[in-house]
Amino acid sequence: MNRLALIVVLTAGFATALAAPAHAWQEQGVCPDGSYYAWPTGSTTWHMYDKYNSARNFYSGLDDADVLAAVTGGWDVWANTTTCGSAWTHTYGGTTTQPANGGSSGTNSVEFFESGWIQGFGSVQSTIAITQNVTTTQGSSCWYSSADQYYNGNTFIFTVNGNTGGWNTDLQSITAHENGHWLGLDHSSSTAATMYASYGGGTGDRVLSSDDEAGVCTIYPGTIGPSETNCNNGVDDDGDGQIDCADSDCANSSSCTCVSDGALPCNATISGTNSGGVNTASSFSCVTHQTTGPEGVYTITSPSTGTVTVNMTGLSADLDLFVTTGNGIGCLPGSCIDSSDNGNNSSESVSWTATGGTTYYVVADGYQGATSSFSLASTCPGGGPTTETSCSNGIDDDGDGQIDCSDPDCNGDPACTGGSCEPEAALACDGSLSGNNAGAPTDVDQYNCFSWPSTGPEDVYTIVPGAGPVTVDLTGLSADVDLIVTTDGGGACDPSSCVGSSGEGGTDPERVEFIAQSNTTYYVVVDGYDSATSGYTLSAECAGGGGPTTETSCTDGVDNDADGMLDCVDPDCADDPACASECENAGECGLAAEPESRPECDLWLREDAEDEWAVCSCFCDTNNDCPSGWECIDIGNDDTACWPGENPCLDGDDDDAADDDDASDDDDDGGGGNVRGNCGACSTADSGTSGFALLLLLGAAIPRRRRA
Amino acid sequence: MIRSLILAITVAVGVLAAAPALATSVVLLDLETHLSESTAVVEAVVETKEMLLDERTQRPVTDVAVRVTEVVHGDAPARLTVRQLKGKVGDVELYFAGAGDFVPGARVLLFLTKAEGRWWLTALAQSLFEVSGEGEDALAVRHLDQLHLFFRDPDLGVFPLEGHEEAPAKLSALKARVRATSKGK
Numbered sequence: 001m002n003r004l005a006l007i008v009v010l011t012a013g014f015a016t017a018l019a020a021p022a023h024a025w026q027e028q029g030v031c032p033d034g035s036y037y038a039w040p041t042g043s044t045t046w047h048m049y050d051k052y053n054s055a056r057n058f059y060s061g062l063d064d065a066d067v068l069a070a071v072t073g074g075w076d077v078w079a080n081t082t083t084c085g086s087a088w089t090h091t092y093g094g095t096t097t098q099p100a101n102g103g104s105s106g107t108n109s110v111e112f113f114e115s116g117w118i119q120g121f122g123s124v125q126s127t128i129a130i131t132q133n134v135t136t137t138q139g140s141s142c143w144y145s146s147a148d149q150y151y152n153g154n155t156f157i158f159t160v161n162g163n164t165g166g167w168n169t170d171l172q173s174i175t176a177h178e179n180g181h182w183l184g185l186d187h188s189s190s191t192a193a194t195m196y197a198s199y200g201g202g203t204g205d206r207v208l209s210s211d212d213e214a215g216v217c218t219i220y221p222g223t224i225g226p227s228e229t230n231c232n233n234g235v236d237d238d239g240d241g242q243i244d245c246a247d248s249d250c251a252n253s254s255s256c257t258c259v260s261d262g263a264l265p266c267n268a269t270i271s272g273t274n275s276g277g278v279n280t281a282s283s284f285s286c287v288t289h290q291t292t293g294p295e296g297v298y299t300i301t302s303p304s305t306g307t308v309t310v311n312m313t314g315l316s317a318d319l320d321l322f323v324t325t326g327n328g329i330g331c332l333p334g335s336c337i338d339s340s341d342n343g344n345n346s347s348e349s350v351s352w353t354a355t356g357g358t359t360y361y362v363v364a365d366g367y368q369g370a371t372s373s374f375s376l377a378s379t380c381p382g383g384g385p386t387t388e389t390s391c392s393n394g395i396d397d398d399g400d401g402q403i404d405c406s407d408p409d410c411n412g413d414p415a416c417t418g419g420s421c422e423p424e425a426a427l428a429c430d431g432s433l434s435g436n437n438a439g440a441p442t443d444v445d446q447y448n449c450f451s452w453p454s455t456g457p458e459d460v461y462t463i464v465p466g467a468g469p470v471t472v473d474l475t476g477l478s479a480d481v482d483l484i485v486t487t488d489g490g491g492a493c494d495p496s497s498c499v500g501s502s503g504e505g506g507t508d509p510e511r512v513e514f515i516a517q518s519n520t521t522y523y524v525v526v527d528g529y530d531s532a533t534s535g536y537t538l539s540a541e542c543a544g545g546g547g548p549t550t551e552t553s554c555t556d557g558v559d560n561d562a563d564g565m566l567d568c569v570d571p572d573c574a575d576d577p578a579c580a581s582e583c584e585n586a587g588e589c590g591l592a593a594e595p596e597s598r599p600e601c602d603l604w605l606r607e608d609a610e611d612e613w614a615v616c617s618c619f620c621d622t623n624n625d626c627p628s629g630w631e632c633i634d635i636g637n638d639d640t641a642c643w644p645g646e647n648p649c650l651d652g653d654d655d656d657a658a659d660d661d662d663a664s665d666d667d668d669d670g671g672g673g674n675v676r677g678n679c680g681a682c683s684t685a686d687s688g689t690s691g692f693a694l695l696l697l698l699g700a701a702i703p704r705r706r707r708a
Numbered sequence: 709m710i711r712s713l714i715l716a717i718t719v720a721v722g723v724l725a726a727a728p729a730l731a732t733s734v735v736l737l738d739l740e741t742h743l744s745e746s747t748a749v750v751e752a753v754v755e756t757k758e759m760l761l762d763e764r765t766q767r768p769v770t771d772v773a774v775r776v777t778e779v780v781h782g783d784a785p786a787r788l789t790v791r792q793l794k795g796k797v798g799d800v801e802l803y804f805a806g807a808g809d810f811v812p813g814a815r816v817l818l819f820l821t822k823a824e825g826r827w828w829l830t831a832l833a834q835s836l837f838e839v840s841g842e843g844e845d846a847l848a849v850r851h852l853d854q855l856h857l858f859f860r861d862p863d864l865g866v867f868p869l870e871g872h873e874e875a876p877a878k879l880s881a882l883k884a885r886v887r888a889t890s891k892g893k
Contacts, residue, residue, distance in 0.1 A: 119823035120793040122807075122832040123745045128733040128858060128866070132793075134767070135801045145800070156866060169858075169866045174733055177856060505825040 029135070031142035036219045037135055040143040043089040046075075047358075049111035050095035050403075057095065059112040059153050066160045067171070068092070071110055074175025091335065094326045097357040097403070108146055114153040115499040115514070116449025124154050124513065128169060131178045149178055154499075155515060180216075243283055259330040264298040264310065264362055265400035266380035272296045273373040274319060274364050281365065284322050286336035291320060293366015297331055298376065303398070304356040306381025312340075312348040312364060317372035321348035322363040331361030341367070354380075421493035426561070427461040427472075427524050429546035432539035435459050437481060437526050444527065447484050449498040454482060456528015460493055461538065464552075467518035468544025474502070474510040474526060479534040483510035484525040491556060493523035503529065516544060732806040733856040736869055737831050739889050746819040746830040748782030749886050750774075751839065751879075754814045755787075759795035768795035768802045772810045774818070780883050781890045784820065784827075791826045806854035808836035815839035817848050817879065839879055846879035 029037040048068065050057045058067045075090040098107040117124040129151050136145040151158065151174070158171040258280045264270055277294030284291060302308050312321045320341040324331040337360070340348035354360060364374055387398050388409040400407065420443040427433060440457035447454060463470070474483040486498040499522065502510035516522065526536060550561050554573035567573060623632045743749070752774040762769045770792040776784055794804035808829050810816070819835035820827050829835040833855055837848035857869040 118793075119821055119826075119828045120791065122732070122734060122834075123737065123742075123821070123830050125741060125745055126734045126737050126831040126834065128735065130732045130804070133803045135803070137799045137801070167860070167866060178733065503824050504822065508822075 029142075031137070031140065033140035033142075035141070037133075037142065037144060038219050043091065044108060044147070045091040045093040046108045046110060047093045047096035047098070049099050049109045050097060051099070051111075058110075059151070059158060060114060061153065061157055062160060062171070067112075067158075070158075070160050070171040071175050073172045074177075074179045091325075092332075094359050108148065110149045110151070112151045112153040112158075115497070116501065117152065117154045121150060121152075124152065127152050128156050129174050129178050258295045258297045258333070258361070258363060260297045260299045260326075260361065262298055263400050263402065264300045264376055264378050265386070265398060266300065266302055266308075266378055267386060268400070269375055269377040270298070271314075271373065271375050272298070272364065273371070274366055275371040275373070277371075279366075279369075281331065281333040281363065284324070284333045284336040284339060284363075284365075286322070286339045287320070287341055289341065289367070291322075291365040291367060293319070293369045293371055295331075295366075296364040296374070298362045298364075299326070299359050300354075300362055300378055300380075301359045302354040302356055302380040304381050305354065306356075307351060308354040308360070308381065309349065309351040309379045310362050311377045312374050313377070314375040315345045315347065315372045317370035318344050318367040319348070319364050319370055319372050319374060320367055321350050322365060323350045323352055324361045324363065326359055326361045331363050333363075345372075421458065421460050421489070421495065421523070421525065422491065423460045423462045423493075423523060425461055427463045427538060427540050428561075429463065429465050429470075429540055429542035432537055433461070434476075434535065434537050435526065436533065436535040437528055438533035438535075442531075444493070444495045444525070447486070447495045447498045447501060447525075447527075449484070449501045454484070454527040454529060456481065456531045456533055458525050458527040460526075461524045462521050463524055463540055463542075464519075464521050465516040465540070465542035466544030466546065467516055468542065470514055470516045470522075470543070471541045472512045472524055473539050473541075474536055475539075476537040477507040477509065477534045479532040480506055480529040481510075481532050481534045481536060482527055482529050483512050484527060485512045485514055486523045486525065488521045488523065493525050507534075516542065518544075732804070732832065732854070733858065734806065734832065734834070735858045735860045735866065736852075736872065737834055739885060742819055742831060742834065743781060743886060743889050745821060746782065746835070747822040747827075748784035748820050749780040749818065749890075750776045750784050750820065751778040751780060751815070751817050751883070752776045754810045754812050754816060757810055757812055759797055761797050762793075767793070768797040768800060769793055770795040770810075774810075774816070777815075778883075780817070780886050788820075788827050790818070790820065791828060806833045806852070806856075808833040809851070810836070811838075817882065837877075837879075837882070841879075844878070844880055847876040848879045848882050849876040850874060 031037065048058050048064075048071070055063050057064050062070075072092060093108075096107050096109055098109055099111050121127050121130055129149065131147060131149050133147045134145050135142055151171075155167065156169045157167045158174075159168045160171055258278075261272065261277070262270075274294045274296040277296055279292060279294050281295055282290050282292050300308065300310065310321065310323065312319065320339065322331075322333075322339045323337045324333060325335040325337065326332055338350040338352045340350050342348055350362070352360070362376065362378075364376070366372070388402070388407040389398070398407070398409065402408070420441050424440075425433065437457045437459045440459045442455070442457045444458055445455045463472075472483065472485060474481070482504075483502045484493075484498050485500045486493040486495060488494065489497065500512040500514040502512050504510055512524075514522075524538065524540070526538065528534070551567065551570040551572040552561070554567045554570070554576040556567070561570070561572065621632065737745070755773045755775055758771045758773075759768055760771065761767065772790045772792065774788060774790060776786050776788065790810070792804065792807050792810075794802050794807050796802070815838070817837040817839055819830040821830040822828075833850060833852055835850075837850045839846055839848050841847050852872070852874050857872055858866050859869045860866050
């Protein structure tokens, strides 16, 4: 071969390498024995981290069913290849209380962060989703031993209908890409591939390119074949011997889920019936016969790992009993764990090794359409608690299906009410305040987004920002005081639901950034690390603007609009019934000792039930304790109270001679306004000596409350 | 000549065949946001890289010790340790695509955030520039091929970033832009 020919051959080879590589997809890695990094059995069981309540357990922005559909859809695109036939499978293992960031448990969790973002994952303003695979190597072999997936719901708003603006991000497009990494693929150089680094976005990448399929089929080789095309037709569509829901192809089909009718608590007995139920599962993978009757479906969650037994008695017809894993919405007949199918009215019993904290579905199903009432009795390992033993551990301790504060057992528990983590003031948007947590209550020692002990006293402030990013700064520290922001725990902070935290060491300043929802009250907590106390300056910047400009509640003990005037003291509350009723409604003030809405006044008196005006006075030690122009006088029984002296509100003259109705005392400043507004909260009286007589009388009658 | 050509082609094909690591989906930050998210921007030399198990999670992490040669923005000590949530300890390896790869001995420009008492790259590989060359000819480049890139328009939303190519920048110009942005210019 001459030189020219050699160059031509090499150049052609190089061009071929550039234009048409053997494959564009990339594996994540290769084990010492030459095999690809992969899941050992060709499949993964994954879980959704369950951290909220009600119908939005996984991500508060979407219903559970939508999240599951999107995440499952992101898996299904890899499981249902058509050009080569992948053996890759996945199983949704139900919910877990083990967060993805919980350590080395190998749970394979998918977690949506909406608070407590971890800086190690990158800026909260930048990182949308992460997949972390753990590879274990032994000798020349290696395999994926676990993987976790994190979605940044702090900043990004995940949707299921494509991008529609704002911070919206199409969830399934992200899951399809991230799941490709989960199962062992790296970025593809094919621009058409879902695994292309800069993929096309929107909903288009919910389907695989041939390059994606070639990748997954090489790592998980299988055979091409049809799948169960209909999961509720009683036909084995793909001829694999598994019909409908018994076929793993249908594991996540809506027709194969049976929705829970309620919880079966651990170590408890409940009554139920499948009569009136719906037949959504006509077969289970652990039996061969059809179960065409309606189902009664119950969830059970053992707080600890061990054997769980459920007995079904009291039958009047041939019901069978099954236990399956679930998908957070209902049972999965294709993932049947145990069954009991005695004939006629015989009792049934199922037993299985339950993983602590995992929800299982117990299904009473009618054989050949049978219906019956029944009793279900459960036994969980170790006897198990019958009540929620902790209201802040994220575990359904008593296995009744209700976790922590959602369990009625926790009603009134400090962890659910926010304890005494009550606000003392409001923090204004784009404003600042100074404080010192020394001497403050020490009610909360732990926050769910914060790993450090916060055993010091805490100062608590409310903030009601407009929707958008908020930055809270804590500066001027002389000790290690930390900063936490939580959601509303019912008029107080909720330590189990914080939206951000900052735990810098020493006297370093703290900063918390979060995205505020509109019309939402947040609680800013200044808490001492390891009992620390310090003076500080607290400030907030709200990109979405400030919160309320008026007192939104006149009875919550919070200066909502941060104008320095609390509740009824704030003129915003002048017309609020909660403030007006104390002295204007006949009879209410007659013997009232301490109107809560006017804490500066110790004693309120009424001249008589017909008079709309009232005398307000305060206990005192000296004249300095009284409003200007009032005197501190002896009212008997060793008590003293303020009493008007030359107060112009009480001089009986119509000073301004205004053409008004009362001809006396009103509007002494000549402004033509209302006497009450001009005379202040503790000098609102048009009365004279009769009021004083009543003051003396009540001074003897009321309990002693002399100022200390 | 032919040997040189063969070598060049072999190297080129070898580069093509090299597999990138995993990916993480991120929004590409503009300099202003990148800076506002950072506690400090420093030029530094990577001294050591140690992989260990995190005490709390018992997962591998990597601690990278760097010696700061210049603080371009913010405050930073002369020596600091950057933690990354990836690494290999014993038989267990934790991948974190796009977290950024440090090479001991390398000169780097880093955007750093201090949180929970530790230093972190502010935005993973976006925050790690490798520096080469000297003086005015020094270049800074970052490797984003392990990141799944998006861009965010505050008015329109989050969209995939297509066709982004990260070009080397003059180190002096990059630092000047950081300083100017830091001063609000």
